[in-house]
């Protein structure tokens with residue numbers, strides 16, 4: 034079934050244009066959106082079409098989350114360890130959580146995360162997943178949950194030697210089998226928890242599957258410090274020496290503590306940076322700056338939440354104190370998630386759209402759109418979300434899954450996970 038969004042106030046970010054129009058949205062992701070001031074033009078050749086009157090509401094493309102960890106979605110309250118010791122934070126936070134995940138708890142995490150993403154107008158999540166005691170089948174579990182809700186995801190499994198070499202070998206084997214039949218990347222935790230053999234094998238595997246690596250880079254100074262102590266070079270130099278910078282479609286998360294040489298290497302290799310301001314602020318690890326990095330920068334949430342509007346707003350409000358960035362720069366970074374998918378040949382069509390019930394006290398125009406985006410718009414304004422041409426969220430209700438059941442199961446799984454973590 035096709036959808037016509039009638040009387041839409043459509044903001045086309047590619048052309049930076051606001052258009053009052055009618056939009057035909059089809060399920061074929063290769064087809065471009067058709068717009069016309071006359072609905073009858075769009076109805077031609079359509080046999081099965083649903084018309085949604087937007088009554089002048091704001092319509093724009095949905096969002097892509099460039100770096101997320103759905104597996105921490107049931108443990109919000111466990112992420113607040115009050116210490117500056119980054120390794121201790123990891124040991125008591127994400128690394129502790131990932132040890133206690135099994136398939137059932139992971140399914141609950143993933144369903145909740147997909148639901149939270151959808152409610153905030155996100156239709157694709159680039160997932161960096163870790164469950165070191167539940168490796169095989171973990172990405173299939175997340176995939177099933179995301180498909181159920183109707184969202185696209187591009188995953189990797191986080192390979193690391195931090196638990197054991199047998200776990201990193203299992204992570205490598207599992208990644209090999211996943212990439213043999215699915216799109217994705219080769220996931221690595223960070224330089225300081227990945228030894229030479231594992232790094233070499235990961236780069237070879239990414240090369241074999243013609244994909245990139247997705248890794249945290251210089252999130253905290255400890256990554257650079259330990260890498261220099263163990264390997265005598267910086268994090269990015271180490272990745273370069275291992276051949277990782279020759280790969281296509283790499284994603285480096287964070288990148289706060291890279292020096293100028295590392296930044297130049299990242300830029301010249303075409304590697305993408307995924308920036309996560311909310312997470313950085315919470316972890317007190319420093320502030321991202323884009324100096325020497327070029328324009329391959331996108332935004333993520335790093336598991337803090339699933340709201341890309343909030344992520345972009347924080348990236349501006351915090352980022353402008355440390356970086357020469359304006360409204361348009363951060364908005365471009367938000368939209369770069371879709372550009373990354375396009376460059377990586379991952380289909381993500383223009384048939385992914387959000388209708389906002391934005392109760393603005395002033396008119397929204399092409400010239401003031403970005404002001405509204407940063408100072409007015411919130412996830413709560415999402416009225417309809419169309420993913421891959423299908424209406425999957427409407428009037429506060431998820432149409433693909435039962436929210437009550439997901440929440441009930443999430444709370445049960447969360448209690449189970451918390452009990453395991455406190456034993």
Ligand SMILES: [Zn+2]
Nearest residue numbers: 161249286335
């Ligand atoms: Zn992360």
